[in-house]
Amino acid sequence: MTRARAGTAAAAAAGALRRSGSSAGRGRKRTSPRGGAPAPTPAPPLARHHFSDLAEVEALRKNLLAWYDRCKRDLPWRALAATEPDADRRGYAVWVSEIMLQQTQVATVIDYYNRWMQKWPTLQALAQASLEEVNELWAGLGYYSRGKRLQEAARKVVSELGGHMPRTAEALQKLLPGVGRYTAGAIASISYGQATGVVDGNVIRVLCRLRCIGADSSSPAVIDRLWDMANALVDRSRPGDFNQALMELGATVCVPKAPLCGECPVKQHCRARCRVEKELAFASQKLFGKPAPVPDVENCVGDCPLCPPATEPWDSSLGVTNFPRKAAKKQPRAMRTATCVLERRGCRGGPEYLIVQRPSSGLLAGLWEFPSLQLAQDLQEKKEREVLADHLQAWMGQPVAAKGLRFIGEVIHIFSHIHQTYVVYSLPLDGDVTLDPASPSRWVTEEEFHASAVSTAMKKVLKAHEKQHRKETSPGKGSKRKRGAKPQGAGSTCPGTQLSLHAFLRAPTAP
Numbered sequence: 001m002t003r004a005r006a007g008t009a010a011a012a013a014a015g016a017l018r019r020s021g022s023s024a025g026r027g028r029k030r031t032s033p034r035g036g037a038p039a040p041t042p043a044p045p046l047a048r049h050h051f052s053d054l055a056e057v058e059a060l061r062k063n064l065l066a067w068y069d070r071c072k073r074d075l076p077w078r079a080l081a082a083t084e085p086d087a088d089r090r091g092y093a094v095w096v097s098e099i100m101l102q103q104t105q106v107a108t109v110i111d112y113y114n115r116w117m118q119k120w121p122t123l124q125a126l127a128q129a130s131l132e133e134v135n136e137l138w139a140g141l142g143y144y145s146r147g148k149r150l151q152e153a154a155r156k157v158v159s160e161l162g163g164h165m166p167r168t169a170e171a172l173q174k175l176l177p178g179v180g181r182y183t184a185g186a187i188a189s190i191s192y193g194q195a196t197g198v199v200d201g202n203v204i205r206v207l208c209r210l211r212c213i214g215a216d217s218s219s220p221a222v223i224d225r226l227w228d229m230a231n232a233l234v235d236r237s238r239p240g241d242f243n244q245a246l247m248e249l250g251a252t253v254c255v256p257k258a259p260l261c262g263e264c265p266v267k268q269h270c271r272a273r274c275r276v277e278k279e280l281a282f283a284s285q286k287l288f289g290k291p292a293p294v295p296d297v298e299n300c301v302g303d304c305p306l307c308p309p310a311t312e313p314w315d316s317s318l319g320v321t322n323f324p325r326k327a328a329k330k331q332p333r334a335m336r337t338a339t340c341v342l343e344r345r346g347c348r349g350g351p352e353y354l355i356v357q358r359p360s361s362g363l364l365a366g367l368w369e370f371p372s373l374q375l376a377q378d379l380q381e382k383k384e385r386e387v388l389a390d391h392l393q394a395w396m397g398q399p400v401a402a403k404g405l406r407f408i409g410e411v412i413h414i415f416s417h418i419h420q421t422y423v424v425y426s427l428p429l430d431g432d433v434t435l436d437p438a439s440p441s442r443w444v445t446e447e448e449f450h451a452s453a454v455s456t457a458m459k460k461v462l463k464a465h466e467k468q469h470r471k472e473t474s475p476g477k478g479s480k481r482k483r484g485a486k487p488q489g490a491g492s493t494c495p496g497t498q499l500s501l502h503a504f505l506r507a508p509t510a511p
């Protein structure tokens, strides 16, 4: 529907309401004031949620693409997609970017992407990498299973598909593990020019605003409708650019909290904005005591599955950000984990830390961490210390004194579904330990720690430990020992020396 036609229909609807004497009611059903038959329906249900006018669709495509050509960000994967002549390499380059961009900001991804493509410029190179290398490069990017799945899928392409990327969204989704509908659509449209739409968080926001979709945007009914809309809207001659433009609009202009509607290239097609303008006009007329026109852009009549629920009607203070709406987010689960920074003096005088590898499945699979133990929620501090000592003891096979564990502090890290509190302890060692060969573990310098496949949470833990150490060793703070200095009674841990477990277990005096 063009703007003019929308205006006409809306005006007719408003006229009908005025004739019936109704105010700007927002109820789902309107009846005449005389209690007679329901008032005339202003528009067919759902019509305002569609792009049914081809001329409008064409105009929207044109405006959006012209804006994208002028304003798009210069991003490394876009350059590769535009210039790489080899179709498999092109598909791979887009695929890597799409996986990295899931749940992660563009600014964060750029450096990871450049390093990744430098290290593994082809599917074949990635297929030959070890999971340890992949985890190392991915460290800090979060959602670590993404890197692992990407590598597994690359191996599949090389071993089962002759090294050739599938060329359509359907085949990509079907054949590549970890590639869902969105990623498949993005690769196929951007790399291979398939006219297929994409729906991600940015697209959801833009489409919901363009068409006043206020029902729960994570519900299957709404998501299905948005996919239909994205597939109908995508430009047939420049599908990849169109999809990127829609996402770019959501990322830079139609942002969640304060959208820049004045700068928006598709504002003339936006029904959320239209509604805001009508509401403002309505309010100003009312202020000056003029007969108030009835806002003509309202919820559909009847049980529209795309309108906001009657329990959460339009809120004028929110403006266009009334859309989209999401069901209340599930609160993240609270978890407490005791973790112990085991530190020794390395042969070059600097500190070394003991890290152990997590299991190959589950949260942070295959990453390295300080020895850690999940705690029950209601444990007392004394008890936490004891269970951590018991854990270390079971791992070492020898007693560890709970009082020897030095409390550093608590470190909070929020995973997508877990509110994790790390209760951090440290245990300075005066010698090496005989490590259990069944549990992957190793000593690392600070530099090696940061280059290892460790999570951001563990980096925070080390930072807390270092901060505490600086505090203790700063002048006038009753320094116990200098960083890197030989602890009391410490032995050298140069390569080749393997001190006794007994030395490890000789816990220092508690502070």
Ligand code: SF4
Residues within 6 Å of the ligand: 206, 209, 210, 253, 254, 255, 259, 260, 261, 262, 264, 265, 266, 267, 270, 271, 272, 273, 320
């Ligand atoms: Fe988003 Fe505003 Fe543009 Fe509508 S006009 S699409 S709300 S930025």
